[in-house]
Amino acid sequence: xxxxxxxxxxxxxxxxxxxxxxxxxxxxxxxxxxxxxxxxxxxxxxxxxxxxxxxxxxxxxxxxxxxxxxxxxxxxxxxxxxxxxxxxxxxxxxxxxxxxxxxxxxxxxxxxxxxxxxxxxxxxxxxxxxxxxxxxxxxxxxxxxxxxxxxxxxxxxxxxxxxxxxxxxxxxxxxxxxxxxxxxxxxxxxxxxxxxxxxxxxxxxxxxxxxxxxxxxxxxxxxxxxxxxxxxxxxxxxxxxxxxxxxxxxxxxxxxxxxxxxxxxxxxxxxxxxxxxxxxxxxxxxxxxxxxxxxxxxxxxxxxxxxx
Amino acid sequence: xxxxxxxxxxxxxxxxxxxxxxxxxxxxxxxxxxxxxxxxxxxxxxxxxxxxxxxxxxxxxxxxxxxxxxxxxxxxxxxxxxxxxxxxxxxxxxxxxxxxxxxxxxxxxxxxxxxxxxxxxxxxxxxxxxxxxxxxxxxxxxxxxxxxxxxxxxxxxxxxxxxxxxxxxxxxxxxxxxxxxxxxxxxxxxxxxxxxxxxxxxxxxxxxxxxxxxxxxxxxxxxxxxxxxxxxxxxxxxxxxxxxxxxxxxxxxxxxxxxxxxxxxxxxxxxxxxxxxxxxxxxxxxxxxxxxxxxxxxxxxxxxxxxx
DNA sequence: CTGAAAGCGCTTACAG
DNA sequence: CTGAAAGCGCTTACAG
Numbered sequence: 001x002x003x004x005x006x007x008x009x010x011x012x013x014x015x016x017x018x019x020x021x022x023x024x025x026x027x028x029x030x031x032x033x034x035x036x037x038x039x040x041x042x043x044x045x046x047x048x049x050x051x052x053x054x055x056x057x058x059x060x061x062x063x064x065x066x067x068x069x070x071x072x073x074x075x076x077x078x079x080x081x082x083x084x085x086x087x088x089x090x091x092x093x094x095x096x097x098x099x100x101x102x103x104x105x106x107x108x109x110x111x112x113x114x115x116x117x118x119x120x121x122x123x124x125x126x127x128x129x130x131x132x133x134x135x136x137x138x139x140x141x142x143x144x145x146x147x148x149x150x151x152x153x154x155x156x157x158x159x160x161x162x163x164x165x166x167x168x169x170x171x172x173x174x175x176x177x178x179x180x181x182x183x184x185x186x187x188x189x190x191x192x193x194x195x196x197x198x199x200x201x202x203x204x205x206x207x208x209x210x211x212x213x214x215x216x217x218x219x220x221x222x223x224x225x226x227x228x229x230x231x232x233x234x235x236x237x238x239x240x241x242x243x244x245x246x247x248x249x250x251x252x253x254x255x256x257x258x259x260x261x262x263x264x265x266x267x268x269x270x271x272x273x274x275x276x277x278x279x280x281x282x283x284x285x286x287x288x289x290x291x292x293x294x295x296x297x298x299x300x301x302x303x304x305x306x307x308x
Numbered sequence: 309x310x311x312x313x314x315x316x317x318x319x320x321x322x323x324x325x326x327x328x329x330x331x332x333x334x335x336x337x338x339x340x341x342x343x344x345x346x347x348x349x350x351x352x353x354x355x356x357x358x359x360x361x362x363x364x365x366x367x368x369x370x371x372x373x374x375x376x377x378x379x380x381x382x383x384x385x386x387x388x389x390x391x392x393x394x395x396x397x398x399x400x401x402x403x404x405x406x407x408x409x410x411x412x413x414x415x416x417x418x419x420x421x422x423x424x425x426x427x428x429x430x431x432x433x434x435x436x437x438x439x440x441x442x443x444x445x446x447x448x449x450x451x452x453x454x455x456x457x458x459x460x461x462x463x464x465x466x467x468x469x470x471x472x473x474x475x476x477x478x479x480x481x482x483x484x485x486x487x488x489x490x491x492x493x494x495x496x497x498x499x500x501x502x503x504x505x506x507x508x509x510x511x512x513x514x515x516x517x518x519x520x521x522x523x524x525x526x527x528x529x530x531x532x533x534x535x536x537x538x539x540x541x542x543x544x545x546x547x548x549x550x551x552x553x554x555x556x557x558x559x560x561x562x563x564x565x566x567x568x569x570x571x572x573x574x575x576x577x578x579x580x581x582x583x584x585x586x587x588x589x590x591x592x593x594x595x596x597x598x599x600x601x602x603x604x605x606x607x608x609x610x611x612x613x614x615x616x
Numbered sequence: 617c618t619g620a621a622a623g624c625g626c627t628t629a630c631a632g
Numbered sequence: 633c634t635g636a637a638a639g640c641g642c643t644t645a646c647a648g
Contacts, residue, residue, distance in 0.1 A: 063371030
């Protein structure tokens with residue numbers, strides 16, 4: 001039976017009569033026969049599957065990234081195994097190696113803070129790897145990033161053009177790549193405008209509510225008239241806190257989000273484009289899978305300011 | 309080499325000296341050897357992989373669902389292949405069969421409007437399938453649903469208790485399962501309160517902006533003092549439109565979303581719990597994979613009203 | 617208990 | 633051109 005099926009499926013030309021072919025096709029359908037993909041994998045080495053290792057698939061930025069990657073993959077006949085590292089380097093490593101054991105044809109990952117050196121053997125043996133949102137550490141992977149620093153400069157310029165000079169910054173944990181870049185953009189944005197950088201206006205921490213409350217109060221009493229929040233969670237918490245302030249504080253947020261346009265007072269944001277990032281990452285990966293051996297690529301996508 | 313590795317990895321007891329074992333372990337590491345999962349699949353028939361077929365992984369509700377499913381799967385050592393059907397029955401079918409060809413140990417799907425009868429052979433041959441958010445058509449799959457109708461009754465009760473009797477309803481396409489359930493809840497909620505159902509206050513359509521504008525105007529001129537929006541996209545569009553109305557319109561929305569608490573005026577919502585739905589679906593699937601042959605299950609999760 | 621050999625289901629190189 | 637046979641890399645049933 002299975003041999004016949006294979007014959008029919010592979011060469012739909014002569015040799016077998018039309019009637020027989022139809023009979024077999026019907027048998028395939030009624031018996032629910034599906035070729036065993038794993039057997040083909042064993043023979044050909046190709047899985048038509050890629051791995052995607054994100055921080056957390058439940059978060060909007062990451063899921064939009066994943067949606068774009070899946071779309072490109074689907075267009076090319078690939079499926080995507082998605083795993084969340086929850087920002088834990090050990091889980092990242094375990095999951096990445098599980099994906100490699102499944103012989104994915106390529107891997108897109110949002111690296112955690114740890115080193116990705118453990119993936120070197122995989123790359124050397126021909127599995128292409130693309131890092132997205134942050135660069136990989138100790139691994140010569142292709143990379144797709146947002147221009148975090150340029151975005152933060154836009155935010156600073158925008159506020160300065162509105163007359164602000166005391167601009168606070170509420171960033172994320174300072175050990176994250178994006179934090180470093182955004183803080184650098186903030187500082188150079190100020191310096192470019194001839195405004196001194198004041199350390200008492202800069203805070204970098206995980207977006208926990210209590211710490212944030214303190215930081216915001218410190219900003220205000222240091223005389224800040226505006227604040228930039230450096231990531232979505234901080235933005236959400238800050239939105240609540242800012243409303244309760246006696247004096248209004250102009251707020252610009254890094255990262256757009258659904259409904260940002262509906263807030264009152266309106267919120268100006270720096271928007272990354274997760275769909276474009278995902279598409280770029282997936283397309284880079286796909287061309288590597290097809291055999292592109294060109295030099296390592298670093299794709300940096302501009303961010304834009306949406307003034308409100 | 310590989311044989312030795314297998315020997316070491318499978319039985320880490322006697323027979324091989326500690327020194328040799330360490331040498332081999334080091335060799336594994338330096339050569340980057342990873343057992344080929346597909347070969348094992350071919351032999352054992354188990355992939356330790358499940359399939360997840362959602363409408364669109366980029367949408368918040370679906371990605372939270374996916375996050376919970378992935379978490380349960382990861383706990384049990386399973387990976388998840390995620391595919392988006394984009395509400396297209398043909399893509400659903402193609403993707404589902406691609407997953408079956410990869411011999412996933414089980415499948416969770418958010419069914420599209422089409423029939424899922426094509427999956428019967430898979431179920432019969434032992435692949436468990438769980439439908440989530442909507443029931444599968446023509447397929448005896450386990451099912452995990454929100455109690456849409458109960459949620460809509462909560463919304464109606466809430467508005468009636470505030471004195472509203474002219475309550476409009478802006479639903480989604482009427483052919484969706486959730487639309488049918490929510491509309492039924494709206495109607496029976498009104499009837500339970502002794503309020504007649506007025507067809508001129510009921511609209512069901514895809515959440516396209518222009519159509520919605522007309523519907524909302526029609527509601528208002530029919531005398532509605534409150535409106536319930538039946539899905540997130542309609543809610544977002546309606547939020548903008550309602551602000552522009554001359555007379556205030558009390559608004560209750562089906563489905564919670566990030567930042568709903570920050571809106572002005574505040575928005576009362578009926579909240580589903582996608583994480584719990586995902587967890588229930590994944591746990592049901594996992595127990596089926598483990599061999600649970602009990603009767604078909606239908607799990608219905610309550611929704612709750614968050615008054616603001 | 618140990619170790620060689622069979623076999624999972626495909627694909628493809630090869631003999632006829 | 634056709635068709636039987638080898639082989640991908642594991643796991644496990646089986647012989648020694």
